[in-house]
Amino acid sequence: MILVWMIGILLVGGIACWLVAQRNTFVCRWIALIAVITAFLIPVGWYVQHQPVIVAGDNWLVHFQADWIPAFGISFHLAMDGLSFIMLLLTFLLGVLAVLCSWNEIREKTGFYFFNLLWTLAGIAGVFVAMDLFLFYFFWEVMLVPMYFLIAIWGDFNRRYAAYKFFIFTQTGGLLMLLSILALYFIHGQQSGGNYTFDYFALLNTTMVGATARWIMLGFLIAFVIKLPMVPLHNWLPDAHSEAPTAGSLILAGLLLKTGAYGIIRFVLPLFPQASFDVAWFAMLVGVVGIVYGALLAFAQTDLKRLIAYTSVSHMGFVLLGVFAFREIALQGVVMQLLTHGVSTGALFVLAGMLKERLHTRDINQMGGLWTAMPRMGGIAMVFVMASLGLPFLGSFIAEFLILMGAFPVSPVLTIIASGGLVLSALYSLRIVQKVFLGQAQTVGEPPRDLSAREWVIMASLTAAIIFLGLYPQPVLDMVRNVIGEMVVRR
Amino acid sequence: MDQLLAYIPAFPLLGFLILSLFGRNLPKQLIGVIGAGTVCIAALITIVVGIAFLQTTPEGGAFSQLLWSWFRVGNLSIDISLRVDALTLVFIFIITFVGALIHIYSAFFMWHDRDYARFFASMNLFVCAMLLLVMADNLVLMYLGWEGVGLCSYLLIGFWYEVPSNCRAANKAFLITRIGDTALLIGLFLLFQELGTLNIPGILQRAPDYFASGSSNIELITILLLVGGMGKSAQMPLQTWLPDAMAGPSPVSALIHAATMVTAGVYLIARMHVLFQLSPVTMAIVAIIGAITLLVAGCSALVQTDIKRILAYSTISQIGYMFLALGIGAWSAAIFHFFTHAFFKALLFLAAGVVIEALHHEHNIFMMGGLRKRMPVVFFTFLAGAAALSALPLVSAGFFSKDAILWYSWSAANGNSFLWLIALAGAFITALYSTRLMLVVFWGEMKTPIHEQPAQGMVIPLIVLAFFSVAAGFIEWPHNMVHLTLFSDHVQKVLPETVMKQGLPSEYLFQAIAAFMTFAGVYMGYMMYYGKPGVRWQQSPGLSATREFLFSGWKFDQLYQFLFVKPFVFITRINKSDVIDRMYNGIAQASLRLNSWFSISQNGSLRLYIVGVLAGILFIITLQLLL
């Protein structure tokens, strides 16, 4: 039931924001903030209550099922296991920060903005807990459309182009997934003698022959790797990230990309164990290509947000590499990577947003020497740049270390190339620091302000999160151990 | 005693946290006290631990403390736990003790700097990371320290970030060491795959049973570890970052780029000695790399004009000696050289810092001169350091350690005359450039007026370090002189004894030759630079090309620039806007083009539409008729 509450609060909060904003935008902001914080507190409170049970108990921690359209075997089936729980926490944490960082940034159509923001969050949360494939598709779209509006209305100069591109890419993937879902639905229905259902757990038992399984699997996989994004399909990402408003970038980088990885772990691997194993070497190869290619492109960019966007491409390559290594260590690393990348890249985007707010540019050639004026921001930026290049004691290192460690026995050559990506990541990460914070201070106008209290709260919580994940990742690893373990066994 | 270990890195960490969070609001005095004080406390604890260790060797030869379990996944289990054995003890002593002296020195040296707090925060973090590196119980935690010192090195080289060249130097240092680090990381993966553990005692215990000596896997692992060590320790061919790293403040050069961080490679190899002993090829490579490096860097040091760059090249060269010693299996000699080198090189850098500060940030030695009378304390301490560097027999610590390496390079089982000759040539060159440095800086006439005398707080560390530069050697004498081998006895609780050849000539002969070479170097330097500082030598046209070549560090920078940097930048530049993106835009363009074609037919003429419909019907019916 808590799952329904979490999503419901966001949906209702979104509508309330929209309605209230006609009268008073200030109240609207507070409603949004309170809604997200409540949604955040629900799983936290639940965790505090049930903590001893989690480690010992079975995989599925919370179940909720209600009929939706029984005629077509569609039910409103939500369930949460360790993986979902982790992703939900990330979602709401970043959700709170997203609301906070759009506090002053958004001045037009505030109500509609927060409506879209909360609905996107609700969609993402839904994606992480939906256990009915139809419902999953539904939430998949719920998170897509408001995001489109966020980019298209409150974006930057080139927002239309970016929003279209984002929409077309993701929608193409989404439709392919819908086709696959339907195919799976019918195949399962025929096999089980007319018991047509979209339920995840029922569909798990579908048996398919090689070619069929491969095509259906590809439908899912393509949808997810577009979101991830995998290299030849990554082009929506730099545009969408760089044009979206700060909170939009935060959610895009921190959460939307994660839904792709989550989908692969939740659906592709368990539903099509053999078929996904067949494409594994290719997926790993593409992942490694993504690591290197993303890093090369990131190094060349002069637009700060674009640069960070390409670093996401590079980091998500690790996810692909790790997932298709089919090793427990690597999969645990992938989950860590989802978390830490969400936090660290999200933080970098927030920083870029703050810089843009102050300097009105995203061009790193026009920045420089900002450390003098903003030592606090510089320090924080240093932390996250270091996280992005995988410095130990920050969470990203654990993630990348585990992924590489897990993938190494499977494919030493690819892992070594991927490790080479670490050197490249140092290149682009240091470039950020050097171009933005180091060097001679630009003496145009008065120096920009350092962090305000609100921004300080945002950055401090992200910093605390990334350091905690780096020094004590064990709770996360314990949380997903059963899930991952079962997946490895299944293969 | 075990419970005390965590406090050694914890105090510098505490200093870092206080200074980085609240540093801006604290008064400068307090910052200095916190910055230096935390390291001093760490040094005191280290001494307490050390005394306890020496009195009663703990069970298993090491103190160890488990702090918390870092992460456990599958069969991989990594703890945050510390371990201090005899080898680590030497390192943490140097790190905290020399570190404390340097911190005290910096409290005065950096007094006028705007970012006083940031400096001490970074320095404290460095000490903490370095301590973790050497105290780590497993290789992942060691890697944490390894990267942590890299970060601090980066932050401190680029401390004066407003000068672009400093930032470039910092980036270069970070990147080149990063290449080594990545190799190290891959080595860890391979090691884990083979042995199933990353615990240092576990590895050392299992390796001899698991690996056949000289098998390809162990060679590969050790080579990867070696590359990691080469990156950090600035050995060929990854040495180019260290001279540029001198862009940082002098105490930084002293602490990070002379005494501690750059010897991390030495520590790694010594720590993993079991693996290296199993792989003779790698051992040979280590020795050869050390030999080449010491010669190449020594030659470059001969012609540098920047006082800190001279010392930087000399550092590379001295670490080359350590690698040489490691490669021939003279483990304790290598660690002993690290021990003495830490004192005298830190001393030299600190003294150089005083000189530079006194002369208005003048780095060029040919703009100095005549400082002997004006700054006597600095002169004498510098003299002690330079004597140790050039290994003057019996009166300097450097003699005892370097002589041991020279002796083993011939007499150890893996040694040979070739390595010995190179080491001997290196000794000659070292003496030559040390003399040059001394003569040019402290003799002759003054070219730049002295701006200020060093503060008392800066002089005391110099004197302490000078004392150790002379006296530290006396705890380990050559076998043929006094039978006092405190250091190697201590270290050999962990490290194996050096295997010697049979039927060697007398050790006296080698000592005499080494001493002769040193004096020859000093004499030649005296001939060339005394009185008229190298005018003839500098301006000889035939030599100027060679001089230019050596001055630029054997053109390694240019070579890398040409081989790696330029192609990389070129590739990234041409692909800035992403080729793949063009493909998708191509699709979009094509649809637009099609749209413009088709929209011609969409012209609003109703009758044309109907004709179109009619043509369609006709077409279908004709088909029906014909088929």
Next chain:
Amino acid sequence: MVLLVATVLFTLGLIGVLTRKNVVFMLISVEIMLNAAGLAFVAAGSRWEQPDGQVMFLFILAMAAAEVSVGLALVLQIYHQHKTLDVENLKELKD
């Protein structure tokens, strides 16, 4: 035979739609075509002795009535706005 008549009527209607330029005439021709289609339906119904053909005719009738009312309303508007009923002059879709 009836179908032949229906076909002829249909084609005549089509000719009318194609050749006339006046919108009113075009509408008239459309009516002829609809009528011809209805004729074909009724003929088919009568051939098989089923009521369905006539039912279909009824629907066509209703549709024709609706179509002509809307169409004529449009004609009125077009005439008011453009002062012409020439389809060649009514190409507003062109860009």
Next chain:
Amino acid sequence: MSTLFYISSLVAIASTIMVITRYHPVHALLFLAVSFLSVGMIFLSLGAPFVAALEVIVYAGAIIVLFIFVVMMLNLGRETAQQEKEWLKPKVWVVPSILVLILLAEMTILLFQGPDQAMQVSVVDPRKVALSLYGEYIIAVELTGFLLMAGIVGAAHIGKHQRKELHRFLQNGEEEKARQLREPESVTNEQTVLHD
């Protein structure tokens, strides 16, 4: 096949040809009425009296009347006839007519390809039609109801005499054109006033 059928067919075709060749709209409408009536006769001969009645009432009655109303409202008279005469040059109608005739030929061929059976005429009485209409076709009837409703509402809405309004997509740049169109319009109004 009865003689009635042949005669009424011939009349229908002839009057339809007249419809599409008339220049004057009222003439055309008169011939259209004849055409409808003769089609009604065909229905009778096919044994469908109910439909025949409807044909007369709805087509020949209601629809023709609608047309005539419009023609009267728009004042389409001799001028229109003149215009039509000018427009209907052979080069305008020859090509479409040939196309359509080809179509006719093809359809005829298709018609006669099948097994040629003599048409048996049998009466389908209105009762059967009504039963089936409100039996199996009830949904279609309701839909037709919607359609008629929509037609009425649509016609009422469109037919409202309203000011010219452009769609917002067309507004840019169309303002100018609209103004240009409106100016000669006022002139013609004056002229008509003068003529009257």
